[in-house]
Amino acid sequence: MRQLLRRALHGALLLSLGVGALGNAWAADGRLAVIVAANGGPTNGWSLEDLALIYRRKKQFVGSARVQPINLPAQHPLRRFFSQQVLHKTPEELEDYWRDLYFNGISPPFVLASEEAMIRFVASTPGAVGYVSQCVADKRVVVVATIDGGPACSK
Amino acid sequence: MKDGPSRHWLRIIGAACACAGRAACFVPAWLGLAAVAWTTGASAADAPSAVAETAPPEPGALHYEFGRGLKLGDTGFTLGGYVTGEYKHLDGEASRLRSSHASAFVWWEGMDRVKLFAEVDLLDGVSGNQNDYDEHSGGRRVSLERLYGDYTFSDALALRLGKFLTPVGRWNQVHADPLVWTTTAPMVAQTFFPRSVTGASLGGNVPVWGRAVGYSVYLSNGREWRADSQEDPFAKVLGGRLVLPLGSDLQLGISAANYQLRSRNGEPQQLRGVDLYWSRGGIEFSAEWLLTRGTAVAGQEIDPDRDHDTGPSPINPVPNPYEHGGPRSTRGGYVQGVLPLGRHLFAVARTDWLHDPRTITFVRQHLVGVTWRPNAGTSVKLEYMRPSQAQPPTTTQGIVASVCVLF
Numbered sequence: 001m002r003q004l005l006r007r008a009l010h011g012a013l014l015l016s017l018g019v020g021a022l023g024n025a026w027a028a029d030g031r032l033a034v035i036v037a038a039n040g041g042p043t044n045g046w047s048l049e050d051l052a053l054i055y056r057r058k059k060q061f062v063g064s065a066r067v068q069p070i071n072l073p074a075q076h077p078l079r080r081f082f083s084q085q086v087l088h089k090t091p092e093e094l095e096d097y098w099r100d101l102y103f104n105g106i107s108p109p110f111v112l113a114s115e116e117a118m119i120r121f122v123a124s125t126p127g128a129v130g131y132v133s134q135c136v137a138d139k140r141v142v143v144v145a146t147i148d149g150g151p152a153c154s155k
Numbered sequence: 156m157k158d159g160p161s162r163h164w165l166r167i168i169g170a171a172c173a174c175a176g177r178a179a180c181f182v183p184a185w186l187g188l189a190a191v192a193w194t195t196g197a198s199a200a201d202a203p204s205a206v207a208e209t210a211p212p213e214p215g216a217l218h219y220e221f222g223r224g225l226k227l228g229d230t231g232f233t234l235g236g237y238v239t240g241e242y243k244h245l246d247g248e249a250s251r252l253r254s255s256h257a258s259a260f261v262w263w264e265g266m267d268r269v270k271l272f273a274e275v276d277l278l279d280g281v282s283g284n285q286n287d288y289d290e291h292s293g294g295r296r297v298s299l300e301r302l303y304g305d306y307t308f309s310d311a312l313a314l315r316l317g318k319f320l321t322p323v324g325r326w327n328q329v330h331a332d333p334l335v336w337t338t339t340a341p342m343v344a345q346t347f348f349p350r351s352v353t354g355a356s357l358g359g360n361v362p363v364w365g366r367a368v369g370y371s372v373y374l375s376n377g378r379e380w381r382a383d384s385q386e387d388p389f390a391k392v393l394g395g396r397l398v399l400p401l402g403s404d405l406q407l408g409i410s411a412a413n414y415q416l417r418s419r420n421g422e423p424q425q426l427r428g429v430d431l432y433w434s435r436g437g438i439e440f441s442a443e444w445l446l447t448r449g450t451a452v453a454g455q456e457i458d459p460d461r462d463h464d465t466g467p468s469p470i471n472p473v474p475n476p477y478e479h480g481g482p483r484s485t486r487g488g489y490v491q492g493v494l495p496l497g498r499h500l501f502a503v504a505r506t507d508w509l510h511d512p513r514t515i516t517f518v519r520q521h522l523v524g525v526t527w528r529p530n531a532g533t534s535v536k537l538e539y540m541r542p543s544q545a546q547p548p549t550t551t552q553g554i555v556a557s558v559c560v561l562f
Contacts, residue, residue, distance in 0.1 A: 049365030058360045058367040059310050066267045073208060088403040093436065095531055099561065100329045102223055102235065105262035105272045111208040121211060 032078060032085075032150040033134035035141040037123050046129075046144040051086050054129065056097070057106050062127075069109040070118060070130040077151035078115070082131050085147050222333075222532030222561050231265030237532075237561040239332040245553030254280045255557070256332055258300065268307045274300040278383075299381035300351065311359040315373075318353040318380045322371040322396040323410040324443045325430045333534050333561035336439075336526050341489035341507035342518065343445045348412070348426055349388050353379045369398035377417065390415040394426070404435045410445075424449035437495035444488035485511045499529045503538065519543040532561035 034046060042062045053059035055069045072079040074091035083091050098108045112118050115132040122128045123140035135153035137143050209220045212229040219225045224235030236259040244250045260274035279295045303317030320328055326344040329335065354375025360367035372395045379388035394412030401407055410428040415421050428445040489507030496502050503526055508519040524538025536559070541552035 047365070049362070052365070053360070053362065053367050056367075058369075059362070060307065061310055070211070071208070096434070096439075099222065099531060100334055102561075103260075103329060103331050103334055105233070105260070105264075105270065107209065107223060107233065110211040112210065125211075 030150040030152045031134040032082060032131050032147045033137045033143040034129065034131050034145040034147075035119065035122050035137055036129050036144055037126065038140055038142050043142055043144050048086055048145070048147075051129075051145070052088075055087060055109060057101065057108070065127050068125060068128045070121060070128055071109045071111045072115070072118065072131070073111055073113060078131060078133065081150040082147070085150075221530065224562070231263050232261060233264075234259070234261050235562060236260055237331055237333050237559060239338075239557055239559045241338060241555070241557040243553065243555050245551050245555075247551065248553075258331065260301070270305040270307070271303075272305070273302045276300045296384065298383045302380060307359075309359070311361045312357065313359050315356045315358065316354075318351055319356065319373075321348055321350060321352050321392075321412075322356070322358075322373060322394065323348050323412065323426065324428055324445065325408055325432055325441060326443060331561070332557065332559040333532060336491070336493055336501065336503045336536070337505065337522060337524055337538050338536050338555045338557040339522065339538065339540060341443070341487075341491075341505065342509045342520065343443060343487040343489060343507065346509070347445050347447055347485070347487065348414075349379075349386050349416070350383075351379075351386075352389060352392060353377075354392070366400040368400065369396075371396045377415075379417075387416050387418045390417045390421065405431075405433045407431055422449050437493075437501070439493035440491070442488065442490045444486070446484065446486040448484045450483075483511065485509070493526075496525070499527055501526045501528065503536075534559040534561075 034051065036043065036046075042065060046062075050059060050062075054062075054067055055071075057069075060066055072082075074080075080090065083089060083094070087094065089097075094108075101108070112121055112130075115136050118130040118132055119136070119138070119141055122130045129144075133151070133153045133155065134143065134146055135155045209218060209223055209226065212218065212226055216228050217225060218228075224233045226233050237256065238254065238258070239256040240252070241255040242250070242252050255278065257277040257280045258274060259276075260272070262270060262272040264270050276298045277295070278298055299318065301317075301319055303315050303319045305313050305315050307313040320330075322328065324344065326335070326340065327348075327350060330340065330344065330350070332338070352373055352375045354373060356371055356373035358369070358371035358373075360369050362368075374393045375389050375391065377388065377390040377392075382388040392412055392414035394410070394414065396411075397409045399407045399409070408428075408430040410426065410430070412426040414424055414426065416424070425448045426445065427447075428443065430443040431441065433440045487507065487509035489505055491503065491505040494502045503522070503524045505522040506519065507522075508517065510517050520540055520542050522538055522540040524536060526537075527533075527535040529535075535557075537554070537556045539552075539554050
């Protein structure tokens with residue numbers, strides 16, 4: 001019963017995120033998938049609001065596990081889509097924010113060069129969370145949320 | 156390290172760091188580091204994206220990112236700092252060129268819930284005229300800015316022990332030269348309260364309607380670590396700060412503290428403050444308002460050892476408000492706007508004021524300037540300030556410029 005309820009909630013979350021992203025400025029049919037490790041990473045608690053707090057380093061723990069957000073490079077279409085949909089700012093607009101936090105010993109999320117590098121790192125790092133095109137996500141990772149309307153699939 | 160040039164820079168940085176271990180080498184080492192960092196940053200500014208980005212750490216590897224520090228592999232250590240060169244041309248004074256700050260900070264995050272942070276600042280390290288002691292800035296000295304340890308129980312609760320920046324207002328939390336838009340700080344950020352506390356604090360971020368409400372509660376019994384000779388440290392303080400995000404671009408801060416200063420024989424004082432910060436698309440608006448109330452006792456307010464505390468500063472034209480007894484209320488604030496003029500160039504305007512009915516009627520200072528931020532770590536600032544008309548003769552006007560490099 002609990003499993004059924006969890007699946008239902010998960011489905012509702014995916015649906016709500018997908019619907020929420022409709023009508024944005026990205027006139028593409030791609031779907032961004034937020035991923036965590038397939039073995040052991042927490043699979044709930046990944047609302048857009050949570051992701052925003054995590055990627056701003058305001059939320060460090062999901063459950064009792066420390067979370068490590070990972071970004072794609074600032075010019076990557078998925079990064080720009082994710083940044084605007086989740087953080088409501090472009091990577092460039094967040095530079096002042098990160099400059100202030102660096103002064104207080106807080107670094108922005110690490111950056112990996114490609115979606116494949118993202119999947120490999122997330123799959124092998126406890127607590128890591130990243131994002132890729134849903135079409136490239138495979139069984140090494142678990143998709144915990146999706147956002148519709150992003151850049152077309154890169155595969 | 157993957158690329159040759161970065162390895163070359165790190166060799167230079169390593170030599171500079173080794174040199175920095177000797178006090179005599181501190182200034183040239185830090186200036187050398189700044190030059191290296193600035194060169195790196197200048198080339199970064201030409202890249203399509205000026206966003207500083209760092210790959211996950213690899214064991215044994217060093218990674219330097221301009222404006223984001225040097226990460227020592229997977230040890231959890233990060234080294235950073237900033238330097239500021241400043242030029243002042245004020246009415247009635249000789250022009251002056253100096254290195255106002257050479258700051259180094261290091262932090263360690265080798266464990267999930269533990270973090271250690273330290274910052275040391277060399278003030279007035281290099282001056283255009285070493286024989287010309289500046290009584291207002293205090294001359295060359297080393298200040299322990301911050302030294303603390305954090306233990307994070309959860310996102311909503313972290314314990315901090317040590318010396319940390321006083322959680323009052325927004326400016327004091329991000330007062331480092333490369334982070335602020337102007338070389339001169341508003342009067343309320345300089346005179347109202349000690350810049351740091353040595354004690355304990357509890358703080359964190361509590362999610363409320365999808366946004367993180369930040370809070371901090373702190374206390375100190377006045378055992379200040381290496382107090383800056385230019386500051387009047389807390390003898391005792393209990394305070395708190397709340398930061399309310401009112402949208403993705405807007406935040407409201409509320410600060411309150413009850414305290415005693417070391418120089419005033421246990422005179423209880425209260426501080427209350429509100430600050431606002433809004434930013435979108437390069438446009439920024441910020442404002443702070445602070446009020447302190449206390450009851451001074453005539454003849455007991457001034458620490459006899461603090462003879463520098465008796466006069467106004469040319470940059471900070473505030474007479475000593477504590478030379479008379481009786482109840483007093485001091486209030487002040489600033490309003491500042493930033494407007495982008497180009498991709499990396501910004502116009503800045505600010506009005507700040509201070510009101511102390513016992514010593515001065517009203518001081519108001521206006522500032523206009525431009526700031527060039529070509530990359531994540533460099534700021535070049537030029538500003539002109541002048542007081543309102545009919546100000547006391549202690550106020551001043553003139554041009555101040557600076558170059559700051561965060562590395």
